Amino acid sequence: xxxxxxxxxxxxxxxxxxxxxxxxxxxxxxxxxxxxxxxxxxxxxxxxxxxxxxxxxxxxxxxxxxxxxxxxxxxxxxxxxxxxxxxxxxxxxxxxxxxxxxxxxxxxxxxxxxxxxxxxxxxxxxxxxxxxxxxxxxxxxxxxxxxxxxxxxxxxxxxxxxxxxxxxxxxxxxxxxxxxxxxxxxxxxxxxxxxxxxxxxxxxxxxxxxxxxxxxxxxxxxxxxxxxxxxxxxxxxxxxxxxxxxxxxxxxxxxxxxxxxxxxxxxxxx
Amino acid sequence: xxxxxxxxxxxxxxxxxxxxxxxxxxxxxxxxxxxxxxxxxxxxxxxxxxxxxxxxxxxxxxxxxxxxxxxxxxxxxxxxxxxxxxxxxxxxxxxxxxxxxxxxxxxxxxxxxxxxxxxxxxxxxxxxxxxxxxxxxxxxxxxxxxxxxxxxxxxxxxxxxxxxxxxxxxxxxxxxxxxxxxxxxxxxxxxxxxxxxxxxxxxxxxxxxxxxxxxxxxxxxxxxxxxxxxxxxxxxxxxxxxxxxxxxxxxxxxxxxxxxxxxxxxxxxx
Numbered sequence: 001x002x003x004x005x006x007x008x009x010x011x012x013x014x015x016x017x018x019x020x021x022x023x024x025x026x027x028x029x030x031x032x033x034x035x036x037x038x039x040x041x042x043x044x045x046x047x048x049x050x051x052x053x054x055x056x057x058x059x060x061x062x063x064x065x066x067x068x069x070x071x072x073x074x075x076x077x078x079x080x081x082x083x084x085x086x087x088x089x090x091x092x093x094x095x096x097x098x099x100x101x102x103x104x105x106x107x108x109x110x111x112x113x114x115x116x117x118x119x120x121x122x123x124x125x126x127x128x129x130x131x132x133x134x135x136x137x138x139x140x141x142x143x144x145x146x147x148x149x150x151x152x153x154x155x156x157x158x159x160x161x162x163x164x165x166x167x168x169x170x171x172x173x174x175x176x177x178x179x180x181x182x183x184x185x186x187x188x189x190x191x192x193x194x195x196x197x198x199x200x201x202x203x204x205x206x207x208x209x210x211x212x213x214x215x216x217x218x219x220x221x222x223x224x225x226x227x228x229x230x231x232x233x234x235x236x237x238x239x240x241x242x243x244x245x246x247x248x249x250x251x252x253x254x255x256x257x258x259x260x261x262x263x264x265x266x267x268x269x270x
Numbered sequence: 271x272x273x274x275x276x277x278x279x280x281x282x283x284x285x286x287x288x289x290x291x292x293x294x295x296x297x298x299x300x301x302x303x304x305x306x307x308x309x310x311x312x313x314x315x316x317x318x319x320x321x322x323x324x325x326x327x328x329x330x331x332x333x334x335x336x337x338x339x340x341x342x343x344x345x346x347x348x349x350x351x352x353x354x355x356x357x358x359x360x361x362x363x364x365x366x367x368x369x370x371x372x373x374x375x376x377x378x379x380x381x382x383x384x385x386x387x388x389x390x391x392x393x394x395x396x397x398x399x400x401x402x403x404x405x406x407x408x409x410x411x412x413x414x415x416x417x418x419x420x421x422x423x424x425x426x427x428x429x430x431x432x433x434x435x436x437x438x439x440x441x442x443x444x445x446x447x448x449x450x451x452x453x454x455x456x457x458x459x460x461x462x463x464x465x466x467x468x469x470x471x472x473x474x475x476x477x478x479x480x481x482x483x484x485x486x487x488x489x490x491x492x493x494x495x496x497x498x499x500x501x502x503x504x505x506x507x508x509x510x511x512x513x514x515x516x517x518x519x520x521x522x523x524x525x526x527x528x529x530x531x532x533x534x535x536x537x538x539x540x
Contacts, residue, residue, distance in 0.1 A: 055352045060417055079418035080350045082325045084478050098476060118524055142477075147330055148349035149418060151477050206368060206524070207421050208354050254388055254476070 002241075003029065003130070004164035005052075006045040017042065017164050030113040030129055030212040048088045050132055050165045051111055055214040056081040057204055058107075058136050058153065062194050062219025076195040076203050079149055081136075081217070085159035089243055093137060093157045095229060097250040101140040102227045105220035106178030106186050106235035109134035110197050111165050112216075117209040124201040127210070130167035131174075133235040133243035135160050136217045140226070161215065166240040171197040175238040176221070181231055188221035272511075273299065273400070274434035275322075276315040287312065287434050300383045300399055300482040318358045320402055320435045321381055325484040326351040327474055328377075328406050328423065332464050332489025346465040346473050349419055351406075351487070355429030359513055363407060363427045365499060367520040371410040372497045375490035376448030376456050376505035379404035380467050381435050382486075387479040394471040397480070400437035401444075403505040403513035405430050406487045410496070431485065436510040441467040445508040446491070451501055458491035 002017035003025075013036075014029055015022040022045060026036035029051075060077040061070055087093060095102045113129025136159065143152025171190055178186035195203070200216060227233070229249040236242045272287035273295075283306075284299055285292040292315060296306035299321075330347040331340055357363060365372045383399025406429065413422025441460055448456035465473070470486060497503070499519040506512045 055354050057352075057420065073417070077417045078420040080352045080420050080424055082327075082350045082478070083353070084325050084481075096477065118522065147343070147347045150327065150348040150350050154350055154478065156478050207366065208352070208424065208426050211354075252388065 001130075001167045002164045003050060003167070004162075005048040005050045007048060008040065008045045012048065015045075046088075047090070047163050049086050049161050050163070051161075051213045051215065052086070053083070053213050053215045054211050055208070056083065056085065056159060056217070057214070058217035059195060059200055059219040063188060063192050063221035064194065065188065065192070065221045066219065066223070068223065072194050076200040078200070078204060078207075079153065081159050082154050084156050085154060087157040087160035087245065089160065089162035090245065091157060091160060092246050092248045093160065094250050095227065095247055096139065096155050097253040099139040099142055099151075099155075102247065103138045103140050103224040104178060104180065104227060104233040104235075105136040105138055105224050106176060106233070107134045107136050107220050108171065108174065108176055108190050108218045108237050109161050110171065110201065110216045110218060112201070112210045112214040113212055115209060115211055116201070116205045119202055119205045121198050121202040124198040124205070125171070127201060127205075128171070128197065129212070130165040131169055131171060131237065131240055132161050132165050132215075133163070133237045133240055134215075134217050135233060135235050135243060135245060136220060138224070159217070160243060160245050162243045163241045169237075169239040177236045179234040179236065180225060180227075185225060186220070186222050190218070192221065193218060271400075271437045272434045273320060273437070274432075275318040275320045277318060278310065278315045282318065285315075316358075317360070317433050319356050319431045320433070321431075321483045321485065322356070323353070323483050323485045324481050325478070326353065326355065326429060326487070327485070328487035329465060329470055329489040333458060333462050333491035334464065335458065335462070335491045336489065336493070338493065342464050346470040348470075348474060348477075349423060351429050352424050354426050355424055357427040357430035357515065359430065359432035360515065361427060361430060362516050362518045363430065364520050365497065365517055366409065366425050367523040369409040369412055369421075369425075372517065373408045373410050373494040374448060374450065374497060374503040375406040375408055375494050376446060376503070377404045377406050377490050378441065378444065378446055378460050378488045378507050379431050380441065380471065380486045380488060382471070382480045382484040383482055385479060385481055386471070386475045389472055389475045391468050391472045394468040394475070395441070397471060397475075398441070398467065399482070400435040401439055401441060401507065401510055402431050402435050403433070403507045403510055404485075404487050405503060405505050405513060405515060406490060408494070429487070430513060430515050432513045433511045439507075439509040447506045449504040449506065450495060450497075455495060456490070456492050460488070462491065463488060
């Protein structure tokens with residue numbers, strides 16, 4: 001089953017996607033829901049990030065091929081992305097002025113469906129509603145130079161998700177591909193994850209109580225490339241669909257001159 | 271002016287605090303607002319976290335006395351706390367099972383009042399609505415062992431704020447004291463900050479667009495002590511008021527046995 005969030009004629013709602021049409025639904029997205037209108041063509045709606053989370057988590061270094069010289073951690077290395085990072089399918093993502101290198105990171109994203117605190121690995125998948133595609137966009141030079149990854153992972157729009165949530169896939173054996181301007185630049189199977197979805201949800205639920213709608217970016221594979229303005233990135237999760245976003249130069253660079261130079265970002269473009 | 275969020279007779283709203291009474295207000299908290307009812311005694315309401323932010327930021331290592339062996343950064347080292355960390359004045363804060371050391375961190379918290387993107391240091395304070403007290407509760411052993419501070423700073427309730435927002439204080443010269451079970455364990459002046467509120471807001475606004483209601487924990491001074499169940503922490507910001515929270519042992523420890531030992535938190539209490 002595919003659940004999308006969409007805008008049509010100025011109204012935002014949820015709907016169930018079947019083929020090329022979408023049927024509005026009402027009720028509890030994660031519980032009792034029912035059709036609330038006629039199916040309309042998918043092409044007549046604007047798809048939005050399929051859920052508005054309360055908490056966005058992401059796992060660092062979760063595929064062997066992404067480790068580089070790093071050593072695998074014995075646990076999921078989780079970090080928080082602010083809600084400002086949320087972005088929709090097809091949104092143009094701004095590459096922030098002052099950042100020298102922006103990378104894509106194609107990922108599978110787990111969507112929590114039921115409140116869970118301290119669930120075991122064996123039970124954890126019962127609390128996952130479904131999966132979507134995500135791009136854990138990264139300001140790599142900022143990420144490397146800062147103690148924490150607020151700038152590196154937390155810029156506005158740095159977490160697009162979509163195009164919808166698919167409830168029927170196997171998170172332990174799903175192909176994930178990322179295309180940059182149509183060229184496949186990343187391919188992996190979610191079975192390669194160092195910490196599986198079940199292990200990661202269980203681990204996170206020992207630290208916080210996860211709520212319906214919370215999401216977890218499950219990590220990227222390989223070594224992502226740097227983006228340039230005009231690039232288009234597609235994250236394609238088998239059985240889910242394709243999340244597509246373009247990247248643009250910052251239309252609003254610094255409008256003023258710094259008076260305290262050491263507060264200036266490390267590399268401001270000339 | 272003091273603005274509080276409160277619950278009374280099952281209804282949540284905002285109010286203006288004067289002396290021992292609070293007058294409900296309606297309209298835009300950060301813009302046009304007006305009284306919407308009669309003043310009632312403060313003692314008749316439950317004070318809540320005075321704002322529900324979209325984004326919670328915090329500054330690491332922002333007082334010389336907190337640096338220890340660390341070197342001051344040339345910029346505010348910001349990190350994100352999830353909305354799950356929000357807690358109210360007087361809430362009992364749970365010390366998570368599996369964490370060996372929980373510390374208080376008494377801090378001044380800036381509340382953004384107007385959307386701001388790329389504001390200069392000189393303009394930044396025009397975008398701050400006011401200030402409240404905060405406790406950037408920290409799971410110190412988790413913080414030290416993890417790459418990122420999701421566990422170290424992001425547990426449920428690890429960011430209580432309150433008791434209200436005071437709009438009329440000078441963030442460059444305000445005394446801040448923290449008391450542990452009545453004993454003063456921290457005292458500093460906000461003028462000691464390595465990065466001032468103005469510098470931090472300006473810097474953050476170069477990375478993200480800050481929205482009304484977003485908050486920034488401005489960092490702690492000195493070397494905080496470890497807490498034990500039953501402890502009471504008071505954060506007292508001159509001209510604002512006192513945020514008071516007690517700490518309790520986790521009433522709901524792990525209900526199941528791990529099947530993957532390396533996923534077990536580093537130190538589970540015996």
